[in-house]
Amino acid sequence: MHFKYLIIIAGPTAVGKTDFAIRIAKHLGTEIINADSRQVYREMKTGTAVPSPFQLAQVRHHLVGHRSIHQQYNASLFELEAIEILDNLFTHSNAVIMAGGSGMYIKAVCHGIDDIPSVDPEIRERLQQEYLGNGLAGIQHRLLAVDPVYYKKADLNNPNRILKALEISEMTGRPYSSFLTGNAKERYFHPVRIGLDIPREKLHENINRRVDSMIAGGLVDEARNLYPYRGLNALNTVGYKELFDYFENKCSLDEAVKKIKDHTRQYARRQLTWFRKQKDTKWFLPDEDELVYSYVNETISRL
């Protein structure tokens, strides 16, 4: 029997995942599935550091720029799309690369997330208004009434979490917690997790350089064109929201650029927090190709 392997390239932003993934994909003669929650939007290229046309020409990439910011997108949809592509790729390949920095998206593919109905935007909007009107305490009380089980374990300071639970509960007439099984979905492929990291100082340099080159590459214009859609979730993204403040004269361009760098560093840190928790990740420097190849071979032969 042939095992199938999903080789995951994870790590903080600007560490060098894209290039690394291309090299390993070429080495293994396979393709890449992008696992980045913002690179899926075709309107946001400069600010999300999508692979360049040159990079895309070298190895086939999936789930890059295939969606519009005007469409709803989330981890569950990503799971669906990625699994479909994997089913396809695994028919003629034993290994597929998945590279990206969105930990939850990777988790959705490897572990699966529970099936929960999608929420009617109107319900979401109404609850959002209720939160704005009554504040955190208001929605906390509602959650206690609607789903005491979830209330107990929820992060009650996090409005997004509470709102999510209320949305689902209201939408379905069932408590949100009743949908949460925590069970892993059956997957026929094995994940091989590669983490890429470099010294923090170096990472910060990379981030600063990348942000500067995004600005030089036209990020301001890209963001200006998207400004009318700033309310969309897709645009609640580092690199855009800071420029929106600049467009609204809330700060200078230099200040906005500095904030993009700050926020990108913070994002990178959160990514590391997530990936470090994944204990079966093996960490490498982004130039340790040979070490990774032998690690992958070794791991595969042991499975």
Added chain:
RNA sequence: GGGGAGAUACCAAAGCGGCCAACUGGGGCAGACUGUAAAUCUGCUGGCUGAUGCCUUCGUAGGUUCGAAUCCUGCUCUCCCCA
């Protein structure tokens, strides 16, 4: 040269005799996270300590006081106004 304002921790900025190791914001670090996840949320952030506590801090050198980041004096530096 004359007059005025100010020097606080990585940065900004409160504090103006004891409740101050010092509000708050930023940054940094650590963490949480099952459909917004580049999102959202939490903790810590002078040193040593498990806790209690101890030690060294608010430009600098002295002084007043039971007690000073807070009052007084000298010095250094910064900024503003008039020459």
